[in-house]
Amino acid sequence: xxxxxxxxxxxxxxxxxxxxxxxxxxxxxxxxxxxxxxxxxxxxxxxxxxxxxxxxxxxxxxxxxxxxxxxxxxxxxxxxxxxxxxxxxxxxxxxxxxxxxxxxxxxxxxxxxxxxxxxxxxxxxxxxxxxxxxxxxxxxxxxxxxxxxxxxxxxxxxxxxxxxxxxxxxxxxxxxxxxxxxxxxxxxxxxxxxxxxxxxxxxxxxxxxxxxxxxxxxxxxxxxxxxxxxxxxxxxxxxxxxxxxxxxxxxxxxxxxxxxxxxxxxxxxxxxxxxxxxxxxxxxxxxxxxxxxxxxxxxxxxxxxxxxxxxxxxxxxxxxxxxxxxxxxxxxxxxxxxx
Numbered sequence: 001x002x003x004x005x006x007x008x009x010x011x012x013x014x015x016x017x018x019x020x021x022x023x024x025x026x027x028x029x030x031x032x033x034x035x036x037x038x039x040x041x042x043x044x045x046x047x048x049x050x051x052x053x054x055x056x057x058x059x060x061x062x063x064x065x066x067x068x069x070x071x072x073x074x075x076x077x078x079x080x081x082x083x084x085x086x087x088x089x090x091x092x093x094x095x096x097x098x099x100x101x102x103x104x105x106x107x108x109x110x111x112x113x114x115x116x117x118x119x120x121x122x123x124x125x126x127x128x129x130x131x132x133x134x135x136x137x138x139x140x141x142x143x144x145x146x147x148x149x150x151x152x153x154x155x156x157x158x159x160x161x162x163x164x165x166x167x168x169x170x171x172x173x174x175x176x177x178x179x180x181x182x183x184x185x186x187x188x189x190x191x192x193x194x195x196x197x198x199x200x201x202x203x204x205x206x207x208x209x210x211x212x213x214x215x216x217x218x219x220x221x222x223x224x225x226x227x228x229x230x231x232x233x234x235x236x237x238x239x240x241x242x243x244x245x246x247x248x249x250x251x252x253x254x255x256x257x258x259x260x261x262x263x264x265x266x267x268x269x270x271x272x273x274x275x276x277x278x279x280x281x282x283x284x285x286x287x288x289x290x291x292x293x294x295x296x297x298x299x300x301x302x303x304x305x306x307x308x309x310x311x312x313x314x315x316x317x318x319x320x321x322x323x324x325x326x327x328x329x330x331x332x333x334x335x336x337x338x339x
Contacts, residue, residue, distance in 0.1 A: 001026070001297045001298060001299070001303075002026050002027065002028040002054070002056070002059070002297070002298050003025055003026055003027055003028065003292060003295045003296070003297055003298065004028060004271070004276060004277050004278065004295045004296055004297065004298045004302055004306075005027050005028065005267075005277060005278040005279070005280060005291050005292060005295040006027060006028060006029035006030065006031050006060075006062060006250060006277055006278070006279045006280070007022070007027040007029075007030060007031070007280055007283075007288055007291070007292075008030070008031050008032075008033060008036075008280060008281045008282055008283040008288075009030065009036060009046075009050070009283050010035070010283035010284075010285070011035065011036065011283075012035075012036055012037070012038045012042050012046060013042075013045075013046060013049070014046070014049055014050060014053065017285060018285070019049075019053050021285065021288060021289070021292070022050060022053045022054050023053050023054065023055075025292040026054050026055070026056075027054065027292070027295075028059070028060065028277060028298060028306060029059065029060040029061065029062055029120070029277075030047075030050050030059070030060075030061050030062065031061075031062040031063065031064075031122075031279065031281055032046075032047075032061065032062070032063045032072060032118065033063075033064075033072050033281065033283075034072050034074075035283070036072075037072060037073060037077065039077070040077065040115065040116065043116045043117075043118075044115075044116055044117055047061050047116060047117035047118065048117065051117075058310065060119050060120045060166070060310065061117060061118045061119055061120065062118070062119075062120040062121070062122060062168070063113065063118050063120070063121060063122065064121075064122045064123070065081075065109050065112070065113065065121050065122075065123065066081075066083075066084060066122075066123045066124075066125060066140060067081030067082050067083055067084065067105065067109070068081070068082055068083025068084065068085075068086075068139060068140060069083065069138075069139070069140065070140060073112060073113075073116075078112040079108065079112070079325065081105055081108075081109060082105075082332060082335070082336070083139040083140060084124075084125060084139065084140050084141060084142045084152070085139040085140075085141060085142065085143075086101075086332065086335045086336060087101055087102040087105070087142055087152050087155075087156075087335065088141075088142040088143035088144075088148060088149075088152060089335050089336075090331060090334055090335030091142075091143065091148060091151070091152060092143075092148075093334070093335075094334075095151075097331055097334065098152065098335070099151060099152065099155045100155075100327075100331065101328065101331035101332065101335060102142075102152045102155035102156050102159065103155040103156070103158055103159040103162075104159065104324055104327060104328040104331065105156070105159065105328055106121075106123070106124075106155070106156040106157070106158070106159025106160045106163070106167075107159040107160075107162055107163050107319065107324060108159075108321070108324060108325060108328060109121060109123075109159075109160070109163075109165075110159060110160045110161075110162065110163020110164060110165040110316065111163050111316070111319060111321060113163075113165050114163060114164050114165060114316055118165070119164070119165060119166060119313060120165065120166045120167075120168060120212065121160050121165050121166070121167060121168065122168045122170060122214060123156055123160070123167060123168065123170075124142075124152070124153035124154075124156035124157055124167060124169060124170075124207075125137075125140050125141065125142070125153075125170055125171070126149055126150070126153045126169050126170065126171075126172070126174075126203035126204055126207060127140075127141055127149075127170075127171055127174055127175040127176040127200075127216075128141070128144070128145070128146050128149055128174060128176040128199050128200050128202075128203065129141040129144060129176045130176060130177055132177075132179050133176055133177065133178065133179070134178050134179055134180055134187070136175075136178070136182065136183065137175055137176060137178070141176065146199055146200070146202035146203050147202070149203045150202060150203040150206035150207060153169070153203055153206075153207055154206070154207060157169070157207065157210055161312070161314070162316070162317045163316045163317070163319070164313060164314060164315055164316035165313075166211055166212055166309060166310075166312060166313055167210055167211070167212065168212040168213060168214050168250070169204060169207050169210050169212070169213045169214070169245075169247075170213065170214035170216075170252070171214055171215065171216035171218075171252060172204050172213045172214065172215055172216065172229075172239055172243070172245065172249070173196070173200060173201050173204055173216065173220075173229060173235065173238065173239055173243060174196070174200030174201060174204065174216060174218075175187075175216045175218060176199075176200060177189045177191055177200065177218075178216075178218055182216070182217040182218065182252070182256055182257075183253075183256045183257060185257055186217065186218075186219060186228060186257075186259075186260070187217070187218045187219070188218070188219045188221060189218055189219065189220050189221065190221050190222070191220070191222065192222050193222040193223055196220065196222065196223070197242075201242070201243055204239075204243050204245065205242075205243050205244060208243055208244040208245040208246070208247075209247075210247055211247045211248065211308065211309035211310075211312040212247050212248050212249075212250065212309050213239070213245050213247050213248070213249050213250070214249075214250050214251070214252055214279070215229055215230040215236075215239075215249065215250070215251050215252050215270075215275065216228075216229050216230070216252065217229070217230050217251075217252050217256055217259055220235065223235060223238065227269075227273070228259070230251045230252060230259070230270050230273065230275065231259070231266075231269040231270050231272075231273050232273055233272070233273045233274055235273070236249070236273045236274035236275060237274065240274070246305065247305060247308075247309055248276045248277060248302070248305040248306045248308075248309040249274075249275050249276045249277070249305070250275065250276065250277035250278070250279045251270045251275045251277065251278050251279055252279060253279050253280065253281040253282075254266050254267055254270070254278055254279060254280050254291065255280055255281060255282045255284075255287060262290070263287050263290035263291060263294075264290045264291075264293060264294040265294075267290070267291050267294035267295060268294050271294075271295070271296065276298075276301075276302040276305055276306060277302070277306070278291055278294075278295055
């Protein structure tokens with residue numbers, strides 16, 4: 001049985017130590033970053049080697065491939081994709097064109113990932129920005145209003161699913177009001193519960209049927225002033241009950257500085273709060289061992305939700321890649337420069 005964590009690795013091939021670690025600890029998933037990517041053949045070999053090592057040919061492999069600043073695969077390995085706000089810009093001019101562009105971009109990204117054996121994309125991003133939002137979100141946000149964000153997020157998720165790739169909604173229940181980067185420090189949001197429910201939670205409620213979600217390392221003082229959402233039983237219960245998300249819930253990267261304490265303590269707290277999976281990204285073996293030691297085997301409701309998430313993957317629908325890319329480029333030009 002797999003353990004309830006997702007791990008990174010250090011380089012473009014697995015080291016002997018990593019093979020021994022993955023074989024013994026059996027993480028549920030692997031997440032890739034730019035440091036792991038050199039060529040198509042190399043990535044395919046890395047993915048296949050990791051799956052063989054954990055003994056599961058269908059084990060999920062994840063990546064952050066939104067477009068814009070957040071894309072681990074870049075030209076010339078794959079075609080370029082814009083930041084999320086470009087979809088919103090076209091949507092403001094022509095709603096149907098904006099949604100079509102978002103779907104097409106995600107469908108093409110899914111094809112890029114499927115070529116490499118990658119089965120999960122950490123997108124769409126459903127955070128609703130404010131004028132003081134940290135640049136860590138910035139132009140990644142699709143729009144400024146929750147309804148448009150939900151609509152574009154749905155188009156992105158549908159495009160990924162059509163290409164055989166599972167989407168991950170993030171950062172639930174909302175990173176948009178954070179004024180600092182949670183990679184570097186813990187954001188504290190003082191918005192009222194009413195405002196959070198009226199704005200921030202809306203896109204996540206609209207897409208609560210999707211299979212996978214990623215938490216926000218943010219303290220929402222109106223709801224739990226002591227703990228960030230990732231480690232808060234109050235917030236995880238809200239995600240499950242009020243927002244209605246019953247998919248597999250992974251913590252955002254546990255190596256981020258927003259989480260204090262020792263690595264094992266961080267992981268224990270997120271599982272105690274009700275998260276299903278811990279995500280550890282940096283590939284540092286000492287930390288990876290601490291995460292594995294604190295992560296339980298998948299069982300009970302967590303196992304049910306993770307299994308149900310993987311069952312949502314289907315074979316990619318037929319695709320005329322050249323034609324869709326040409327259509328996407330036309331829509332992209334409209335989104336960047338105006339119709």
